Structure formats: structure tokens, C-alpha cells
Amino acid sequence: MNLTPSPFATPFPKLPEVKGVRAATGSRGFYAKRGVTRDDVFLFAFDEGTTCAGVYTISRTASADVLWCRQALQTGGGVARALVANSGNSNAFTGPKGQEKNEATLKAMTETLGVAKEHCYLAATGVIGEPLADPNYVGAFVPDLAAKLGPPDWEAATRAFMTTDTFAKGAGMSMDIDGHDVNFAGIVKGSGMIAPNMATMLAYIFTDAAIAHDVLQELLEDITNETFNAITVDGDTSTSDTLMVFATGQSGMDPITSKDDPRLDAVAMALHSVCLELAQLVVKDGEGAQKFVTIQIDGAVSPMSAKIIACEIANSPLIKTAMAAGDANWGRIVMAVGKSLEPIDATKLAIWFDDVQVAVNGARKPDYSEKAASAVFAQPEFTIRVDVGAGEHSATVWTCDLTHGYVDINGAYRT
Amino acid sequence: MNLTPSPFATPFPKLPEVKGVRAATGSRGFYAKRGVTRDDVFLFAFDEGTTCAGVYTISRTASADVLWCRQALQTGGGVARALVANSGNSNAFTGPKGQEKNEATLKAMTETLGVAKEHCYLAATGVIGEPLADPNYVGAFVPDLAAKLGPPDWEAATRAFMTTDTFAKGAGMSMDIDGHDVNFAGIVKGSGMIAPNMATMLAYIFTDAAIAHDVLQELLEDITNETFNAITVDGDTSTSDTLMVFATGQSGMDPITSKDDPRLDAVAMALHSVCLELAQLVVKDGEGAQKFVTIQIDGAVSPMSAKIIACEIANSPLIKTAMAAGDANWGRIVMAVGKSLEPIDATKLAIWFDDVQVAVNGARKPDYSEKAASAVFAQPEFTIRVDVGAGEHSATVWTCDLTHGYVDINGAYRT
Known part of the structure; x- marks a missing residue:
């Protein structure tokens, strides 16, 4: 299917480098059966000490990937070391096979990167309900991606998880906190099945700010309410909606460990701004949107x-x-x-x-x-x-x- | 605008005569400004002794006509003597002017037909929010219609209150109750802005059954839940949705005055059947519907x-x-x-x-x-x-x- 670009399509912005984040993208072949050659998987790796926060779809038929992320966020103490996402298959409503795919992918991530399972996050987007014939289809590709890890090409990563999106969507900013250069880079995919209650489909924000998991989690939930949960394309709620923030702490700033820390205002402003811009970009790329x-x-x-x-x-x-x-x-x-x-x-x-x-x-x-x-x-x-x-x-x-x-x-x- | 007929369009059915009901339709000119000549108002008159029941939109911005009907049903003791409806203007969100239009129309009905105001019912359907320049625009037409009252031409009445409907929709039946020939005729208009919580836009069912108001009201509310409140075209709820039943009692049967009356089953079956058929016809004429x-x-x-x-x-x-x-x-x-x-x-x-x-x-x-x-x-x-x-x-x-x-x-x- 050829999609007409949204009239609001803009060139992908120049996003800052975020210290402590490496990435790789590749083509696993999810789209090959449709005769399309494109990247469809990305791997992100985060330095030791990276905290994270996440909000997920409230759907009663959430994807296996969402169920895993929710569990990892609880059991892993809000630490993140790796993220793998694919487009072309959502791994939702795939029954036990969906869990098998996750287990195989997580095994590959832990063995290849030497990190704990509960510090690994997953996502998948695409058609619902088509189980993968080979549960290790994504996992087997992880070593190839790990070998290519390097400073993120934000646009390439964004293009790897697009589905009906007509343009690549990103937003970011840099600021000075206590003499440290702190950077934020956000990417999002999503165009249809978009409604409040996690309207994102998939959105990730990466920062080298240092902030404790519990403070970051509370901040993200507040901001989501006024940004990603305040947009709608068609009122439909995805089974895979995911928004996560990864904070590597590699900017050198002292960690924010309390919500009373006066430096939190600057971080909140930056996160709110990036979330709002990404959320609005999703609406601007709403399926068929002209207004x-x-x-x-x-x-x-x-x-x-x-x-x-x-x-x-x-x-x-x-x-x-x-x-x-x-x-x-x-x-x-x-x-x-x-x-x-x-x-x-x-x-x-x-x-x-x-x-x-x-x-x-x-x-x-x-x-x-x-x-x-x-x-x-x-x-x-x-x-x-x-x-x-x-x-x-x-x-x-x-x-x-x-x-x-x-x-x-x-x-x-x-x- | 030319509308392509629904693929489910059927010829208007032959509906029975209902004793005690007279009707007239006419063209007031609501559509003349669009260069269309068509009937756009109908008047129904009911013999003395006619009971009625009604359910209406639950919208917080209900039309002036709906507000009046709700009030009349309470203050008039469930007695009905006349009904006027127009298409081309919904009289919703028209402020004090909407009430003035109702007062003028009701005055014309009471004076022309010699009936009590609280036994008169009103409806209007069409564009929301355009007040009539002349509050007596409909009322002044009532004497013309009253002069033409006669046995209903059900199809003509239906065509008079259609808006984006692509075919005229009716359903009816006759049955024997205690040796009396009892008849039901129902008409409906509605095509868009259709969702549960009174999905009808406007539907009227006329019968010569004899049934007390309170029994009829309870019966109608039960039936609505499984028929008109179980259809949806677009999830939007109209400001004017109205479903009413008028029972003239002229079939000669002894009145049903209790819900324990064994004859109520037959009446309930007939009403349910007519309501379900009308409700499904509304979906089959849903705007743009092909399935x-x-x-x-x-x-x-x-x-x-x-x-x-x-x-x-x-x-x-x-x-x-x-x-x-x-x-x-x-x-x-x-x-x-x-x-x-x-x-x-x-x-x-x-x-x-x-x-x-x-x-x-x-x-x-x-x-x-x-x-x-x-x-x-x-x-x-x-x-x-x-x-x-x-x-x-x-x-x-x-x-x-x-x-x-x-x-x-x-x-x-x-x-």
C-alpha cells in the first residue's frame, strides 16, 4: 500500500547525542513478504546505572510484550539495559506463542549483552493476532544487531518501527543543569488506533539526565496525562501502546532522588515539551489526516x-x-x-x-x-x-x- | 445533495389501517431554499381515549421539542390527541426562540383541533442550531393540514420527516385479540447520528390496541432496550431522538390496565417485532452503509x-x-x-x-x-x-x- 504523506510531514529533526545510549537497526524481513525491503527491528543498549519509567495500554487484551514490560518494570527495580522493538507483527493475541517469542528474544538479549533479563524491554507493532512461526525469529537476529551497536542514528531507528506512519517523527532538546550538558531525544511511531489511554502506539525518550526510577515514574505519569493521553485519531486503543523514558545518568549531573529537588522542574519541562511535541506529531500523522x-x-x-x-x-x-x-x-x-x-x-x-x-x-x-x-x-x-x-x-x-x-x-x- | 440509495433499500411495506388515527402531510417550504419541493410537515390526530408512551434522547443538549414532549408526557397523564413533526430544521440549540416556536405550534394545534395543550406532541429534525425567523412558521400551517386530515398515507407521512434517509422505512402487523382486529403501523426516520441511547432519531408506532398509559410506558422502555437502543451507525447521539407509541383503543378490545393481563404478551410481541424491524431498517439505511x-x-x-x-x-x-x-x-x-x-x-x-x-x-x-x-x-x-x-x-x-x-x-x- 502506498501512503500519501501527511500534509504536516516535516523533515526529521536533528536530535542531540545522548551519552550512555547505543543503538543498531536492521532488516529481519517482516516486510519482505510484501515485497518491501526496509529496517524492521532496532536494539538499544544502555550503560550501567540507567533508570527507566513506563506507561502502557490499559487494554484488557494487551500484547505479550506489554505484559512483559509491565512485569519487568516491577521486578527489575526500574533499571534498564536494553530494548528491542520490531514492526511488522504486533505479537498481540498470539497466546502461548507470544510468550515463547518474548522468552527467546530476552534470552538472546541477556546472553549477547550480559545483562539481567528483568532489565530488558520489548515492543512489537503491526498486525494483531498473527503468531510468528519461529519463536526465535527476533531473538536470532539480536547478535547481528549487537555487533553493530553505536551512537544512535535516531531517524534510522524511528524508520525501523514505523507502520502506517507517513513520516518519521522525533523531538528533542538539550539544556544545562548545574553546569552539565543534559540531552533528551524522543522518537515515536503511531498513526491509527490512537486514543487517550496511551495514545502512543510506541514512544521512547532517551536522556542522559540522572534521575531515580520512582521520581521518573511519577513524573512520566503526570506528563502523560497532558500529552499522550490528550490526543486521539480514531478513539481506538491499541493493544501495544507503550511510552518509556530511559535515563542513563551519563551527563555527569548528580542524581535527582526526590521530587522536591529544585532541578526536577527543568527535567519536567524538557520531558513535557518532548512528549507534547511527539504526541502532536502522532495526530499530525493520523491516518488520512488533513487537518x-x-x-x-x-x-x-x-x-x-x-x-x-x-x-x-x-x-x-x-x-x-x-x-x-x-x-x-x-x-x-x-x-x-x-x-x-x-x-x-x-x-x-x-x-x-x-x-x-x-x-x-x-x-x-x-x-x-x-x-x-x-x-x-x-x-x-x-x-x-x-x-x-x-x-x-x-x-x-x-x-x-x-x-x-x-x-x-x-x-x-x-x- | 444526491444520495445513493442504500443497497438494502426496500419498497415501503403495505401497513394496516389503524382505527382512530387520521393524518395529513404538506410542504411548508423548509427545503424550498435548497431548490427541492417535497413534503416536510405532518400532522397526526388521535381519537379521544388515545394513550401514549415515549422515550427520548438522554442528551444534555436535547431539542426544545424533546423537552416539551417529556413535560407533556408527565403533565398530560399519558393522553395523546395530536402530533406535529417537521423536517428541515431540528429546533435544537435554538434558545428562547425554540420555545417560542413550540408555543406557537401548540397554540395552533389546540385551537384548530380543540384539544388540550398537554395532549399535543412535537418533533423536529434537520440541521441543529438554526432558529426559525418566524416562530409561527409551523403553527401557521396547522390549519391547512387539519383541513386535509384523513386515513393515513403511511408512506407519505414517512417521506415528510426523512432527512438523509435514502428510502422510506415502515413496519407493521395485525393480529386478533379476543376476536378484535388489532393493528400496528410504525414509521421511522434516521440514518446518521445514530447510537444506543435512543438511536431512532424519530420513530412513531400507531395502534388501535387499548392499553393504559403506565402499562404501555413500561412495556416500551423494556422493548427499546433490545431494539432501538441496540443499534448504532456512528456512535453519535442525536439531540432529538424520539420514540413514541400511540394507542387509540378503537379496535374494540377491552383495555389492558395491568401488566399481568395475559393479552399483554401478544401486544408486547407485536410492538417488539415492529420496533426491531424499524430499528434494523435505520441501520440498513445508515449513512453510506453497504454492510x-x-x-x-x-x-x-x-x-x-x-x-x-x-x-x-x-x-x-x-x-x-x-x-x-x-x-x-x-x-x-x-x-x-x-x-x-x-x-x-x-x-x-x-x-x-x-x-x-x-x-x-x-x-x-x-x-x-x-x-x-x-x-x-x-x-x-x-x-x-x-x-x-x-x-x-x-x-x-x-x-x-x-x-x-x-x-x-x-x-x-x-x-
């Missing part, structure tokens, strides 16, 4: 209520098709707000498209201009803001439109 | 849990686009089951497409045949059955696919 839309809800009774209303708007097929057509059909916004069943004051409801107010006090604005509203919807990026008149709380969610491209891509994905 | 799919969930911990899982499958854009493409992508079914967050046993999960089993014990069936699975998905109608392995309860939901037609229709609706 990038910010949904802002004000006047809700709680942040959670605001987010629920925002997601009803962001996931409504009627609103998403109207976005695609550039049709400023604000009545459907009213429908979605009502459908949320959240507390609102319908007599105070107000709606804006960018700076154009279209509704006030529960009715169309008297001087409503269809032309002005349509001009906003004609743009590639715009904001829908709704004040639901019931309280003081807000939330922001990012989404894309529902186009013929989405229908095409998802009818043809397996062919 | 009609039954989702059956077994092995759930409760009927509600089964229905939640069924709806996750029925509303998933990834599954609906796969249906459209005839792609038997059963991995996405696994995804939707997991996303429901309902209790399941993933190691016992089993999936069938019609009689073809594709998954067993939480993995692909060893002798899985892509060819056999695809052959099922190639049909215009089929059943997806999932046993989630956690309990003894079941639910069935009906839905359609997500096609290019849906994207086209909903980008162009207002133009």
Missing part, C-alpha cells in the same frame, strides 16, 4: 469532566467528517457536548472557532457569520473552544479529521 | 457488560472500515474487546464470523482460513460473534460499515 485541530473545553466542573467532553468532540465521526469537508457545522459540537452526559449549563453554552464566536448563551450568536466560521474551518490547523458554563475547569485535546484517506488506509492495511 | 452486521457477545459477566463490549466493536472506526473493505481483520475485534475494559478472560476468548471460527482460547485458530473468513466479510450481511469467556450473559447489537459514502454525506450535509 490538525485543538479542542479546548472551559467552564467544566472538573478537569476530568472537561477532558471527557473534549474527547466526545474529538472522537465524533460527524464532527471529524465536517472538519474534513471544511464545514463549520457547529450544531454537531452541541450534539457531542450533550452526548457526553457531563454536567453543563445548556443556557450558558458558548462556542468559538479560533477567535470567531459562533454561539453564546445556548444559541447561535445573533451576528453569526457563516463566512467567518467557514474561513476558520478551511485552515489546516485551528482551535475549537467550548465554554460549557458549569464550572471553572479546563482541558485540551488534540485530534485530526476523518477523511477518505482513513477509509482507504484501514480497508487495505493487511493487504 | 449490515450483527454483533453478538456471549460469555460476559452481565447483559450490560455484553452490550458495552458489543458497542465497542460496533462503533470502532477501524472495524467499520475493515467491514467496508471486506477485510476480515479479526485482530481489531480483539483490540475493541480489550478497549471496553469490561471483565473478560483473554485466554478463553473465541471469535466467529458467521459459522467460521477464527480464534479460540485467546489466539488464532490453528486451522484458521483467511479465505473462509474473507468470504464471510464479502457478504452484504453477516454476524460477528465473540465469546469473552468470563460469564454466562449475552447481548446483540446491529451496525453498519464506515464507507466513503459516510465521509461524503457528512461533509456535504448542510450544503
Whole structure:
């Protein structure tokens, strides 16, 4: 299947080197049967002393890889030494064979790299439910990759785990902390089956900051709520969603071991910024996306209520098709707000498209201009803001439109 | 906009005459500005002694008409004498102007027909949020319609309240109760913005059975749960959804005044049958629908849990686009089951497409045949059955696919 690049596609950014991280990518042949030659596996290796944090899909049918990562994060004490991910097969709903593939891969990682099993992380993305004929298919490839380990080629790694993505997505930054050069590099893949509750598919952020596992874990969970869990393409939740941060500590800074450490603010800012950029890039590469839309809800009774209303708007097929057509059909916004069943004051409801107010006090604005509203919807990026008149709380969610491209891509994905 | 007829379009059925019901339809001009001449308003009048029951959208932004009907049902003692509905304007989110339109219409109904205001019912369907310039626009037309009242032309009435429907939808039956000929005629409009929680848009069933309001109301609520609240096109919930039954009692049968009356079974069977047929017709005329799919969930911990899982499958854009493409992508079914967050046993999960089993014990069936699975998905109608392995309860939901037609229709609706 040939995918038309997203109109928001950008060249892969220059990401900083992260001390203590080595990587290698290679082609195992997952795509060969489709006549495509491309890299489809990567291996990352981390220096001793690397901590990590992770959040994963809440799906009841989570992939074998996700189940392993969750277990390793608990039993391994938040230490990470290696990561292997493949595209082309998700290893979800593969029964005992899925676990066999993991065991074989983990065995290869521990033997090749001389690290503990519970410090090794796994991921797989692609078609659900097709077990690998050879459980060691990935494991047998690990020594080849280990022999090539070196400073990461971030773009190559990103391309190795892409599926229906139309461009390689990364974000990063560097900052000074106590005279130490601290670097962050993040990569993400994901385009469809994207909804709040881990919308990432797979995202990894690498840093040479030094930070204890428990502090990093709490920080990541907070940040996820406002970034990766605030995006939606189609409201569908993957069985494989994974977001992990690896902190090698090789920048030389003294470790952050408490959430009261004043240096945590800088690290939090950097992580938030990288997560938000990666999350928004996923929406911008949403399957068939032609529009990038910010949904802002004000006047809700709680942040959670605001987010629920925002997601009803962001996931409504009627609103998403109207976005695609550039049709400023604000009545459907009213429908979605009502459908949320959240507390609102319908007599105070107000709606804006960018700076154009279209509704006030529960009715169309008297001087409503269809032309002005349509001009906003004609743009590639715009904001829908709704004040639901019931309280003081807000939330922001990012989404894309529902186009013929989405229908095409998802009818043809397996062919 | 020209709509391609649904592949499931059928000629309007011959519905029985219902004693005690008169009707008239006419063209008020709601569609004239789009250059279309068609009927867009109907008036129904019911003989003295007519009881009624109703269920309405649970939206927090319900239309002014729905708010009135709910109020009338409470204050009017479940008596009905007249019903007016228009297409072309939904009178939802129209603020005080929406109430003014209702007051003017109700005034015309009471004065023209000599009936009490709280025995009059209203409905409106069409674009949300465009207030009528003249609040009496519908009311002024009531005397014209009243002058034409006569035995219902069921198809003409149905065509008068259609919007994006591609064919006129009705169902009915007659039966003998205690030697009396008892008749049921039902009509429905609805095609998009269809989801459980009153998926009808507008549906009316007329009968000359004699049945007390409270018995009829309880019966209708039970039946709705298994019919109109078990269908979904796009997961969106309308601000105007309305289902009402009017029972004139003119068949001559003694009134049913208790739910223990043994004759209630026959009435319940007839109402259930008519509601189910109308509900399924709405899905078959779902916007852009090319496939009609039954989702059956077994092995759930409760009927509600089964229905939640069924709806996750029925509303998933990834599954609906796969249906459209005839792609038997059963991995996405696994995804939707997991996303429901309902209790399941993933190691016992089993999936069938019609009689073809594709998954067993939480993995692909060893002798899985892509060819056999695809052959099922190639049909215009089929059943997806999932046993989630956690309990003894079941639910069935009906839905359609997500096609290019849906994207086209909903980008162009207002133009």
C-alpha cells in the first residue's frame, strides 16, 4: 500500500547525542513478504546505572510484550539495559506463542549483552493476532544487531518501527543543569488506533539526565496525562501502546532522588515539551489526516469532566467528517457536548472557532457569520473552544479529521 | 445533495389501517431554499381515549421539542390527541426562540383541533442550531393540514420527516385479540447520528390496541432496550431522538390496565417485532452503509457488560472500515474487546464470523482460513460473534460499515 504523506510531514529533526545510549537497526524481513525491503527491528543498549519509567495500554487484551514490560518494570527495580522493538507483527493475541517469542528474544538479549533479563524491554507493532512461526525469529537476529551497536542514528531507528506512519517523527532538546550538558531525544511511531489511554502506539525518550526510577515514574505519569493521553485519531486503543523514558545518568549531573529537588522542574519541562511535541506529531500523522485541530473545553466542573467532553468532540465521526469537508457545522459540537452526559449549563453554552464566536448563551450568536466560521474551518490547523458554563475547569485535546484517506488506509492495511 | 440509495433499500411495506388515527402531510417550504419541493410537515390526530408512551434522547443538549414532549408526557397523564413533526430544521440549540416556536405550534394545534395543550406532541429534525425567523412558521400551517386530515398515507407521512434517509422505512402487523382486529403501523426516520441511547432519531408506532398509559410506558422502555437502543451507525447521539407509541383503543378490545393481563404478551410481541424491524431498517439505511452486521457477545459477566463490549466493536472506526473493505481483520475485534475494559478472560476468548471460527482460547485458530473468513466479510450481511469467556450473559447489537459514502454525506450535509 502506498501512503500519501501527511500534509504536516516535516523533515526529521536533528536530535542531540545522548551519552550512555547505543543503538543498531536492521532488516529481519517482516516486510519482505510484501515485497518491501526496509529496517524492521532496532536494539538499544544502555550503560550501567540507567533508570527507566513506563506507561502502557490499559487494554484488557494487551500484547505479550506489554505484559512483559509491565512485569519487568516491577521486578527489575526500574533499571534498564536494553530494548528491542520490531514492526511488522504486533505479537498481540498470539497466546502461548507470544510468550515463547518474548522468552527467546530476552534470552538472546541477556546472553549477547550480559545483562539481567528483568532489565530488558520489548515492543512489537503491526498486525494483531498473527503468531510468528519461529519463536526465535527476533531473538536470532539480536547478535547481528549487537555487533553493530553505536551512537544512535535516531531517524534510522524511528524508520525501523514505523507502520502506517507517513513520516518519521522525533523531538528533542538539550539544556544545562548545574553546569552539565543534559540531552533528551524522543522518537515515536503511531498513526491509527490512537486514543487517550496511551495514545502512543510506541514512544521512547532517551536522556542522559540522572534521575531515580520512582521520581521518573511519577513524573512520566503526570506528563502523560497532558500529552499522550490528550490526543486521539480514531478513539481506538491499541493493544501495544507503550511510552518509556530511559535515563542513563551519563551527563555527569548528580542524581535527582526526590521530587522536591529544585532541578526536577527543568527535567519536567524538557520531558513535557518532548512528549507534547511527539504526541502532536502522532495526530499530525493520523491516518488520512488533513487537518490538525485543538479542542479546548472551559467552564467544566472538573478537569476530568472537561477532558471527557473534549474527547466526545474529538472522537465524533460527524464532527471529524465536517472538519474534513471544511464545514463549520457547529450544531454537531452541541450534539457531542450533550452526548457526553457531563454536567453543563445548556443556557450558558458558548462556542468559538479560533477567535470567531459562533454561539453564546445556548444559541447561535445573533451576528453569526457563516463566512467567518467557514474561513476558520478551511485552515489546516485551528482551535475549537467550548465554554460549557458549569464550572471553572479546563482541558485540551488534540485530534485530526476523518477523511477518505482513513477509509482507504484501514480497508487495505493487511493487504 | 444526491444520495445513493442504500443497497438494502426496500419498497415501503403495505401497513394496516389503524382505527382512530387520521393524518395529513404538506410542504411548508423548509427545503424550498435548497431548490427541492417535497413534503416536510405532518400532522397526526388521535381519537379521544388515545394513550401514549415515549422515550427520548438522554442528551444534555436535547431539542426544545424533546423537552416539551417529556413535560407533556408527565403533565398530560399519558393522553395523546395530536402530533406535529417537521423536517428541515431540528429546533435544537435554538434558545428562547425554540420555545417560542413550540408555543406557537401548540397554540395552533389546540385551537384548530380543540384539544388540550398537554395532549399535543412535537418533533423536529434537520440541521441543529438554526432558529426559525418566524416562530409561527409551523403553527401557521396547522390549519391547512387539519383541513386535509384523513386515513393515513403511511408512506407519505414517512417521506415528510426523512432527512438523509435514502428510502422510506415502515413496519407493521395485525393480529386478533379476543376476536378484535388489532393493528400496528410504525414509521421511522434516521440514518446518521445514530447510537444506543435512543438511536431512532424519530420513530412513531400507531395502534388501535387499548392499553393504559403506565402499562404501555413500561412495556416500551423494556422493548427499546433490545431494539432501538441496540443499534448504532456512528456512535453519535442525536439531540432529538424520539420514540413514541400511540394507542387509540378503537379496535374494540377491552383495555389492558395491568401488566399481568395475559393479552399483554401478544401486544408486547407485536410492538417488539415492529420496533426491531424499524430499528434494523435505520441501520440498513445508515449513512453510506453497504454492510449490515450483527454483533453478538456471549460469555460476559452481565447483559450490560455484553452490550458495552458489543458497542465497542460496533462503533470502532477501524472495524467499520475493515467491514467496508471486506477485510476480515479479526485482530481489531480483539483490540475493541480489550478497549471496553469490561471483565473478560483473554485466554478463553473465541471469535466467529458467521459459522467460521477464527480464534479460540485467546489466539488464532490453528486451522484458521483467511479465505473462509474473507468470504464471510464479502457478504452484504453477516454476524460477528465473540465469546469473552468470563460469564454466562449475552447481548446483540446491529451496525453498519464506515464507507466513503459516510465521509461524503457528512461533509456535504448542510450544503
